[in-house]
Amino acid sequence: MPAHQILLLAGDYVEDYEVMVPFQALQMVGHEVHAVCPDKAAGDSCPTAIHDFEGDQTYTEKPGHNFELNHDFDAVDPADYDALVVPGGRAPEYLRTYDEVLEITRHFFAEDKPVAALCHGVQLLAAADVLEGRTCTGYPALEADVRISGGEWEDGVTRDGNLVTGQAWPDHPDWLAEFLEVLGTDVDHAEPAAADD
Template sequence: MTEHRILLLAGDFVEDYEVMVPFQALEMIGHEVHAVCPEKEAGDTCPTAIHDFEGDQTYTEKPGHQFELTHDFDAVEPSEYDALVVPGGRAPEYLRTYDEVLEITRHFFAEDKPVAALCHGLQILAAADVLEGRTCTGYPALEADVRGAGAEWTGEVTRDGNLVTGQAWPDHPEWLAEFLEVLGTDVDHAEPAAADD
């Protein structure tokens, strides 16, 4: 397997599962994941928010964990990374106001590098003007934003070239599997051991 260096954009009140699960899963497989946040350095933390879907008109929100960043945002050189992960939650709403975040995002699209975005992470892609002519999805309430950015909307995990998008953390299994395929990561599926009688 080829190890990739992957940049993960985090921020205060990023969705808990959507930052923790990809970060841990990609590292477990052997990729090097650098988690960064504007105005923060390695060792700083981002509080997370747990979004759940409990039958209300929109998601509910509960306090999550402290997610520890692994690298300094100011030291990021996009050319040194092979892929980008953009989780959702509250963070993308304000991360998209940082010119540096938009420039980093544009680099991955300009160089046709793999990008995995989930839920409200599509707000950053829309603000970076990289969705024109794409087919993608995100949190359902963002359909108008995505269409307004020139993309075709779907209601399911979607792969468009090197872009993989999903609606929210329940999409993790399919979303991560598609992203690993884009990365060229071959994961051997071990057969479960037979249970002793």
């Protein structure tokens, strides 16, 4: 399995699980992940938000951890990366106002490189105008954003070519498995231990 160099677009109040879990899981299987944020450098942090689903009409939000970036945004050349990860939370709403972020995002689609977006990450894809004719998903309230952008909406983890999308952090197992398959990452699945009789 070749190791890939993966770019992860973070920002202030990125969703805690949606940035921490893929950042760690992708490194665990051997990939190099550069987590970046506009106007920040390696060693800087992004505060995170914990979004939960507690029976209300939408998610609740609580303070999360500080997520430490490990690469300088200004040093990013998207041509150096094999894939892109866009977590959700509140960050995509403001990240889409940066022209550099939109250009980076467009590069991965123009070059047909793997892209994994979760939850509100689809806001960034819509703003980059890369969803025309693509099937994807995101946080359910964003269905209108996807359709207005020319995309097709589907519930649950969705794969359209090299684009893998999920609705929120509860989708991590299936979303990450699909993304690893797109990356060509072979992960041996452990067999459950036999129960003693």
